[in-house]
Amino acid sequence: MKKIKQLVLASAVLATPFLAHADMKSLDDAALSGVTGQDGISIAGTFNAQIGKITYEDTDASGGSLVLDGIHLPSVTIADNAPLTVDVVTTSITPSGGGTAVATQQLQLGLPSITGNVKVDAVRVGETGASIGSLTVSNLNLAGSQVRIWGH
Incomplete structure (x- = not known):
């Protein structure tokens, strides 16, 4: 009885690849033209960011x-x-030194229309000086920009 169980188990294991392949069929051009697919990912959303401050320091004698x-x-x-x-x-x-071009795979980020404003609360001359006003950058738009990333 033990030999029969082992034989049935061995037969099942050996038959598994054939069962997995049973439904695979080749596609002709007409059937293949109806197949669609996608690659890559898409990212959308609303983002909020804040930067404490940006300081420009003059390095000449008067600083x-x-x-x-x-x-x-x-x-x-x-x-x-x-x-x-x-x-x-x-x-x-x-x-960079010249030579034959090399086909290189890159990660490409396609930037769409990114809309919004950038607001600066205060513009100060000196670290502790009084504000001389504020600044707003309106209608920020990065549409059509691309960033490509790869190792070397």
């Missing part, structure tokens, strides 16, 4: 600094119908 204090990017939006895209692309890159 001094300019401080942008309280920087806000409220509700920067990437719409669902125009998301940031992430794809893998191949680009031919010629080495």
Whole structure:
């Protein structure tokens, strides 16, 4: 009885690859034209950011600094119908010293219309000086920009 169980188990293990392959069928051009697929990912959403301050320091003899204090990017939006895209692309890159171009796979970030404003609460001359006003950058838009990332 033990030999029969072992034989049945061995037969099942050996038959498994054939069962997995049983439903695979080749596709002709007409059937293949109806197949669709996607690659990459899309990112959308609303993002809020804040930077405490940015300081520019003058290095000449009289010194001094300019401080942008309280920087806000409220509700920067990437719409669902125009998301940031992430794809893998191949680009031919010629080495910096010259030579034959090499096909290089890269991670490509496609920047869509990213809308929003940048607000600076105070602009100060010197670290503790009185504010000379505020600053707003309106209608920020990075549409069509691309960033490619790869190792070397």
